Amino acid sequence: MSLRAATRVTRSLSGLLPRWGHGQAPPLLFSQQRNNSTSPKIRVEFNPTSGVAVMHMQSPPVNSLSLDFLTEFCIGLEKLEMDKGCRGLIITSSQPKVFSAGLDILEMYGKSPERCGEFWKAVQEMWLKLYGSDMITIAAINGSSPAGGCLMALTCDYRIMADQPRYTIGLNETLLGIVAPFWFKDTMANTVGHRTTEMALQLGLLYDPSEALNVGLVDQLVPEDQILSAATQTMTKWLAIPDHARQITKSMMRKPTIDRLTSNREADIQNFVNFITKDSIQKSLRAYLEILKKKKT
Numbered sequence: 173m174s175l176r177a178a179t180r181v182t183r184s185l186s187g188l189l190p191r192w193g194h195g196q197a198p199p200l201l202f203s204q205q206r207n208n209s210t211s212p213k214i215r216v217e218f219n220p221t222s223g224v225a226v227m228h229m230q231s232p233p234v235n236s237l238s239l240d241f242l243t244e245f246c247i248g249l250e251k252l253e254m255d256k257g258c259r260g261l262i263i264t265s266s267q268p269k270v271f272s273a274g275l276d277i278l279e280m281y282g283k284s285p286e287r288c289g290e291f292w293k294a295v296q297e298m299w300l301k302l303y304g305s306d307m308i309t310i311a312a313i314n315g316s317s318p319a320g321g322c323l324m325a326l327t328c329d330y331r332i333m334a335d336q337p338r339y340t341i342g343l344n345e346t347l348l349g350i351v352a353p354f355w356f357k358d359t360m361a362n363t364v365g366h367r368t369t370e371m372a373l374q375l376g377l378l379y380d381p382s383e384a385l386n387v388g389l390v391d392q393l394v395p396e397d398q399i400l401s402a403a404t405q406t407m408t409k410w411l412a413i414p415d416h417a418r419q420i421t422k423s424m425m426r427k428p429t430i431d432r433l434t435s436n437r438e439a440d441i442q443n444f445v446n447f448i449t450k451d452s453i454q455k456s457l458r459a460y461l462e463i464l465k466k467k468k469t
């Protein structure tokens with residue numbers, strides 16, 4: 173059980189002690205000041221009345237997960253996680269047509285081993301923080317969400333996708349000539365099962381929304397303009413569950429997967445650096461970048 177969950181259990185068992193003592197700022201003001209934040213790539217709107225924050229990813233053109241993006245994202249997440257008034261988080265995109273394009277390919281192409289290692293550590297950090305979050309997390313997927321973007325959505329408790337057939341979602345790493353690491357694979361298998369994951373990962377499948385719903389990669393489809401209201405409605409249902417019971421349950425389901433990475437973090441970084449800096453892999457990434465560029469012409 174996480175420290176925050178343990179604290180909540182203690183609080184609920186000790187007879188609903190007041191949260192704010194004499195001389196402290198009233199909760200609403202305090203929360204408002206702390207957690208409505210805008211950094212260049214992330215905008216957070218926290219509603220202290222509902223206890224729900226909405227995180228808007230706003231890194232043009234495609235919310236790719238660069239080192240800077242991941243750093244801002246983790247700082248934003250950490251702040252919300254520390255705020256006991258924040259119980260739920262909705263993650264969505266401010267960019268048209270794209271939730272997140274996944275890891276920033278330019279962070280993996282032509283970079284030094286040291287920089288690649290630093291980048292990978294940040295990717296791990298994002299996953300650890302989100303997958304292990306005590307908050308209720310909902311991905312409001314209002315655009316395409318390949319690879320690392322799909323991973324980000326998979327770490328949430330619930331996924332709502334815009335019902336727009338041109339959007340796709342999936343772990344398509346093999347299409348780039350790279351390999352989804354074991355914890356990407358585990359996160360997907362925990363969501364859709366072993367067989368679907370095995371096939372999807374080998375083929376680098378990108379699903380349209382109805383296919384994604386069919387395999388259980390997303391939980392609900394809604395018209396794009398209703399995605400935030402649908403996320404808010406779902407959040408209300410989840411908020412009705414006592415936090416401590418839900419958190420312990422979430423931890424019970426996810427801890428073995430999280431422990432596999434936490435006990436192998438350094439080796440996983442080394443593995444990534446050795447893999448990604450290989451000439452053959454760099455060549456594949458260059459070819460993929462060229463395909464992305466040519467798409468436009």
Ligand SMILES: CCCCCCCCC/C=C/C(=O)SCCNC(=O)CCNC(=O)[C@H](O)C(C)(C)COP(=O)(O)OP(=O)(O)OC[C@H]1O[C@@H](n2cnc3c(N)ncnc32)[C@H](O)[C@@H]1OP(=O)(O)O
Binds near residue numbers: 236272274350448
């Ligand atoms: C053993 C195991 C060890 C470990 C082994 C290693 C494990 C690695 C795991 C990797 C996980 C990943 O996430 S790898 C990342 C996978 N991501 C992808 O395949 C997504 C590629 N992108 C797309 O499909 C599309 O861009 C999409 C997101 C649908 C949006 O399409 P659009 O038509 O709207 O936009 P585009 O015109 O394509 O893109 C706009 C610009 O953004 C750029 N762009 C797009 N995606 C980008 C990205 N991910 N990183 C950087 N830049 C990107 C394009 O090149 C364009 O640049 P300009 O031309 O300059 O404007």
